[in-house]
Amino acid sequence: GESVGLHLPTLSVQEGDNSIINCAYSNSASDYFIWYKQESGKGPQFIIDIRSNMDKRQGQRVTVLLNKTVKHLSLQIAATQPGDSAVYFCADFAPGRRALTFGSGTRLQVQP
Amino acid sequence: EPEVTQTPSHQVTQMGQEVILRCVPISNHLYFYWYRQILGQKVEFLVSFYNNEISEKSEIFDDQFSVERPDGSNFTLKIRSTKLEDSAMYFCASSLTGRNTEAFFGQGTRLTVV
Numbered sequence: 001g002e003s004v005g006l007h008l009p010t011l012s013v014q015e016g017d018n019s020i021i022n023c024a025y026s027n028s029a030s031d032y033f034i035w036y037k038q039e040s041g042k043g044p045q046f047i048i049d050i051r052s053n054m055d056k057r058q059g060q061r062v063t064v065l066l067n068k069t070v071k072h073l074s075l076q077i078a079a080t081q082p083g084d085s086a087v088y089f090c091a092d093f094a095p096g097r098r099a100l101t102f103g104s105g106t107r108l109q110v111q112p
Numbered sequence: 113e114p115e116v117t118q119t120p121s122h123q124v125t126q127m128g129q130e131v132i133l134r135c136v137p138i139s140n141h142l143y144f145y146w147y148r149q150i151l152g153q154k155v156e157f158l159v160s161f162y163n164n165e166i167s168e169k170s171e172i173f174d175d176q177f178s179v180e181r182p183d184g185s186n187f188t189l190k191i192r193s194t195k196l197e198d199s200a201m202y203f204c205a206s207s208l209t210g211r212n213t214e215a216f217f218g219q220g221t222r223l224t225v226v
Contacts, residue, residue, distance in 0.1 A: 008152065032212040043116075043203050043217035044155060051212070089155060098210040099145055099168055102155040 008087060010107040019077040021106045023090035028071060030092040034100065035064060035075045039086045044102075047075070047088075077108075085110045114138045116218035118204050124224045125194050133189045133221045135204030143210035144187045146179065148172070148200040149220075155203065161187065162210060194225045 013019050025033070031052040036044035050057045050064045050073075057064050063076040073090050087107050091100040117136045125131050137144050146158040159169040161179055178190045187206075191198055201222050205215040 034214055036217075038155075041220075043205075043219050046214045046216070049214060091155075093212055097168065098143060098162070099157045099160045100215055101157065102147075104154045 008105050008107045010109060012109045012111060013080050015080060015082060015110055015112050017080055019075075019080045019084070019108055019110075021075045021077075021088050021108065023073040023075075023103045023106075025071050025073060025090065025092050025103070027092070027094045028068070029095040031095065032093045033064070033066060033073055034091045035062075035073075036089045036091060036102075037084075037086045038089060038105075044089060080108075080110050082110045082112055084108060114216075116204055116206055116216050118202075118218035118221050120221060121219065122222045122224070124226060127196055127225055128193050131191050131194055131223065133191075133202050133204075133223070135187045135189075135218055136185050137187055137204065137206030138216055139185070141206035141208050141216075143167075143207045143215075144179075144181070145205040145207075145215060146189045147203045147205060147217075149203065150200045158189070160210070167210075191223075194223075196225050199223055199225045 034049045035047040037047050038044045048059045048062050048064050050066050061078045065074045087105045089105045090103040119134045144161045147155050149155045157170050159173045160167045176192045180188050201220040203220045204218045207213050207215040
């Protein structure tokens with residue numbers, strides 16, 4: 001039967017393709033955003049961050065785009081590899097808070 | 113590379129028992145956090161700790177929970193009387209400045225309450 005709670009949206013891509021993972025945030029005053037990668041049985045691992053005074057930031061094979069108008073964040077992974085298979089979470093700092101608030105996550109499955 | 117370490121990796125306890133989850137944050141970090149993740153769900157904030165006191169806590173962090181920094185390196189989460197619904201992965205994290213900077217997470221402690 002179906003397991004309760006395991007309802008993460010899933011993105012399935014072929015190895016070598018580009019992946020785009022999306023996230024909507026709720027607080028228009030949030031000013032710092034992070035993408036974390038979580039592999040099975042492990043803690044969240046930092047991928048890339050972006051501050052609200054930027055629209056785009058690039059890392060190695062990853063790009064984060066921030067659209068403050070619609071409160072949307074995306075993570076682009078170029079040339080996706082099997083090792084990229086994981087759950088990806090966006091997280092942000094709401095104003096006045098010193099702790100991250102995590103989104104609900106997207107599972108990325110890379111098919112060889 | 114410095115990392116956050118957590119012990120034990122897995123803890124099984126009987127309902128009603130007390131558990132202490134242990135963490136060693138990164139040595140020069142000033143802000144410490146506990147988060148939990150119920151299986152298949154998102155990571156939820158529990159509590160943040162700075163300058164030897166709680167700086168923020170969520171509604172999950174009720175009177176059954178407490179945190180302590182007993183010495184210069186350890187940071188602990190105590191659950192006084194565990195309930196079945198406390199079963200989850202518990203992650204410790206630390207950051208240098210607490211705001212607008214990344215938090216580094218440990219590998220987690222899987223708590224199973226039976």
